[in-house]
Amino acid sequence: MQNGLRFATLAVHAGEAPCPATGALDTPIYQSTTFVSANADEMAAVYGEQKFGYMYTRYGNPTIRALEEKLAALEGGEAAVATASGMAAISSAILGFVKAGDHVVASRSLYGAAYHFLADKLPRMGASTTFVDSTHPDEFESAIRPNTRLLYFETPSNPVLGITDIAAVAALGRAGGIPTMIDNTFASPVLQQPLALGVTVSVHSATKYLCGHGDAMGGAIIGPRDYIRAVSRDVLRDFGGVISPFNAWLILRGIHTLHVRMPAQCASAQKIAEFLGHHPRVERVNYPGLPKHPGHEIACRQMRHFGAMISFEVKGGYEAGKRVMDGVKIFARAASLGDTRSLIVHSASTSHQAVPREERLKVGITDGLVRLSIGLEAVEDLIQDLDQALAL
Numbered sequence: 001m002q003n004g005l006r007f008a009t010l011a012v013h014a015g016e017a018p019c020p021a022t023g024a025l026d027t028p029i030y031q032s033t034t035f036v037s038a039n040a041d042e043m044a045a046v047y048g049e050q051k052f053g054y055m056y057t058r059y060g061n062p063t064i065r066a067l068e069e070k071l072a073a074l075e076g077g078e079a080a081v082a083t084a085s086g087m088a089a090i091s092s093a094i095l096g097f098v099k100a101g102d103h104v105v106a107s108r109s110l111y112g113a114a115y116h117f118l119a120d121k122l123p124r125m126g127a128s129t130t131f132v133d134s135t136h137p138d139e140f141e142s143a144i145r146p147n148t149r150l151l152y153f154e155t156p157s158n159p160v161l162g163i164t165d166i167a168a169v170a171a172l173g174r175a176g177g178i179p180t181m182i183d184n185t186f187a188s189p190v191l192q193q194p195l196a197l198g199v200t201v202s203v204h205s206a207t208k209y210l211c212g213h214g215d216a217m218g219g220a221i222i223g224p225r226d227y228i229r230a231v232s233r234d235v236l237r238d239f240g241g242v243i244s245p246f247n248a249w250l251i252l253r254g255i256h257t258l259h260v261r262m263p264a265q266c267a268s269a270q271k272i273a274e275f276l277g278h279h280p281r282v283e284r285v286n287y288p289g290l291p292k293h294p295g296h297e298i299a300c301r302q303m304r305h306f307g308a309m310i311s312f313e314v315k316g317g318y319e320a321g322k323r324v325m326d327g328v329k330i331f332a333r334a335a336s337l338g339d340t341r342s343l344i345v346h347s348a349s350t351s352h353q354a355v356p357r358e359e360r361l362k363v364g365i366t367d368g369l370v371r372l373s374i375g376l377e378a379v380e381d382l383i384q385d386l387d388q389a390l391a392l
């Protein structure tokens with residue numbers, strides 16, 4: 001691809017080209033586990049990497065390769081590797097930096113499974129994590145130890161929409177010679193370009209906005225070429241969390257419209273957040289596009305739009321939150337996010353039911369907290385739906 005092309009052109013074209021053999025314009029799904037060599041010498045050269053070629057889909061596949069090149073182009077990274085899920089991306093990316101005896105400083109406000117990986121799984125491997133409030137980057141700084149090998153955070157964070165100053169954390173990492181890693185799932189590369197702000201590695205649940213249609217699981221790691229090569233060979237090949245060619249193709253197709261979907265979903269989210277902000281039954285709205293949000297100014301600096309995720313506290317606590325979730329007619333009562341369909345979750349009774357109340361309160365997951373993923377329906381219909389559910 002030519003340098004200097006704009007995001008929309010890259011979203012449509014990067015990583016893809018018509019098939020030279022057939023002229024097929026769309027990238028074929030190479031639904032094959034293995035690839036043939038002409039003779040023993042050629043196979044030896046492919047294995048030895050003296051010659052470029054495919055041999056086995058866990059090691060690489062042309063459809064997956066197209067997705068990886070598109071992801072690298074969109075995120076402005078040197079290279080990318082696609083994975084089976086967001087958690088495969090997060091766990092592999094962390095293991096690309098961390099070994100026994102190492103230490104990680106991570107935000108406390110993270111997607112639950114990412115938190116569990118850092119809090120429970122890393123210690124099993126002899127590494128440890130200190131959790132901090134990443135909305136105060138100085139907390140990162142004071143938690144750094146001589147064996148700290150990674151600073152990890154998510155912004156906006158799931159589900160409370162906390163905003164971390166990306167450039168500030170990246171600068172801390174650079175000053176200490178420590179790599180930094182962001183989960184860029186909530187923003188997507190349309191809204192936020194963390195590598196340009198100095199972050200070392202960006203990870204995604206591609207299951208969400210990148211795919212965009214709620215029909216494929218996937219993940220992505222984007223960063224320096226040598227690191228991506230090391231993660232692919234030393235972690236993914238052995239742990240096995242590779243994406244299927246079909247899911248890679250669905251995500252490739254989803255990305256073609258990412259730059260059109262995302263601003264539309266964000267515009268609706270802004271209107272819904274403003275509506276909720278004025279609603280008498282709503283105690284508080286977490287949306288970085290509202291001037292009242294504590295991270296609003298930072299979000300204005302580092303995001304192009306403010307995202308399509310909102311959470312809000314319903315007056316009346318636990319039962320009131322459940323009532324809103326039960327009352328909606330258009331929003332789907334479902335986990336995940338980034339779909340064309342709008343989704344709703346009452347966190348305390350569903351996604352966070354296993355988390356002790358005091359623990360979830362510490363990260364702002366209050367009893368009446370309801371999370372919305374805003375889709376592509378007419379915003380007036382979504383507002384009406386919430387209005388009638390809040391009136392019940």
Ligand code: LCS
Binds near residue numbers: 088113158186205337
């Ligand atoms: N990172 C973030 C910010 C997420 O929200 C999720 C999943 C992941 C990583 C993991 O990605 P996966 O392995 O599922 O592709 N978030 C979910 C959620 O909020 N509800 O269900 C899944």
